[in-house]
Amino acid sequence: DLSGHVAVITGSTSGIGLHMAEGLAANGADIVLNGLGDADVIETERQRIAETHGVKVLYHGANMLKPDEIADLIGFTARELGRLDILVNCAGIQHVAPIEDFPTDKWDAIIGINLTSAFHTMKHAVPIMRKQGRGRIVNIASAHALRASPFKAAYVSAKHGLMGLTKTVALETAEDGVTVNCINPGYVKTPLVENQIADTAKARGISEDEVVRDVMLSAQPTKKFVTYSELVGALLYLVSDDGANVNGNAITIDGGWTAK
Numbered sequence: 001d002l003s004g005h006v007a008v009i010t011g012s013t014s015g016i017g018l019h020m021a022e023g024l025a026a027n028g029a030d031i032v033l034n035g036l037g038d039a040d041v042i043e044t045e046r047q048r049i050a051e052t053h054g055v056k057v058l059y060h061g062a063n064m065l066k067p068d069e070i071a072d073l074i075g076f077t078a079r080e081l082g083r084l085d086i087l088v089n090c091a092g093i094q095h096v097a098p099i100e101d102f103p104t105d106k107w108d109a110i111i112g113i114n115l116t117s118a119f120h121t122m123k124h125a126v127p128i129m130r131k132q133g134r135g136r137i138v139n140i141a142s143a144h145a146l147r148a149s150p151f152k153a154a155y156v157s158a159k160h161g162l163m164g165l166t167k168t169v170a171l172e173t174a175e176d177g178v179t180v181n182c183i184n185p186g187y188v189k190t191p192l193v194e195n196q197i198a199d200t201a202k203a204r205g206i207s208e209d210e211v212v213r214d215v216m217l218s219a220q221p222t223k224k225f226v227t228y229s230e231l232v233g234a235l236l237y238l239v240s241d242d243g244a245n246v247n248g249n250a251i252t253i254d255g256g257w258t259a260k
């Protein structure tokens with residue numbers, strides 16, 4: 001039961017982040033949504049989650065490429081909801097291209113959103129959690145924090161970096177009741193993955209059906225996409241009292257991908 005807990009989830013207007021936010025709300029947490037998208041659609045989702053689960057749901061539109069806006073997201077959460085118990089860093093983007101064609105602006109954006117934003121959120125959240133004597137930080141990394149795939153130079157670098165950042169902050173907060181971990185999903189059928197199918201087909205010179213079968217699901221021995229509810233289950237464990245000694249580590253939910 002997470003009633004009385006306050007959670008902020010970056011990148012929660014779509015896909016994994018949205019489902020994680022709803023999973024926390026369904027267990028009684030008040031939440032702050034964040035992410036890009038159409039203002040009306042976001043407001044509809046905000047109201048729907050609040051009404052369905054009877055919790056407070058706020059939205060803050062911080063751009064994860066802007067350190068000042070990220071600082072404001074954390075300050076806003078503590079100010080408006082009175083505390084900060086759970087931080088989920090989920091904002092992320094992808095770009096698929098061979099290294100020699102990889103656009104430098106895409107490299108910068110992926111490192112900024114998928115890695116550096118978590119540095120900024122944690123920098124501001126840790127002092128609040130430490131003061132409270134308890135906190136849970138969950139970084140949504142990836143199987144690509146542990147394994148590489150061709151044509152994903154920036155993404156694989158950012159996710160490996162996020163795992164390192166997670167371990168480092170976990171050591172710094174270990175005596176303060178604050179844990180820091182990753183959840184490493186394999187392929188989940190979110191908008192991010194749907195968009196990547198066409199790009200991967202182009203980069204590899206194969207059809208979109210072949211990308212799903214021979215690239216994505218062939219990486220996962222179960223031959224199934226990871227589901228939202230499997231990820232939410234791991235999140236609820238990590239933020240629970242029973243998760244107190246899981247620290248600086250990762251729960252990898254990848255159908256056996258990284259066993260290979």
Ligand code: NAD
Pocket residue numbers: 010011012013014015016017034035036037062063064065089090091092093113114140141142143184185186187188189190191192193
């Ligand atoms: P998605 O595209 O559905 O959602 C991404 C979210 O990040 C959206 O809410 C979007 O608005 C937000 N975002 C993007 N740029 C932003 C910015 N500059 N500022 C603020 N918010 C921004 O993607 P998803 O598949 O749900 O991915 C969520 C996370 O899970 C990412 O970190 C991704 O790397 C990771 N992940 C996804 C998969 C997968 O198979 N889908 C696998 C492993 C890891």
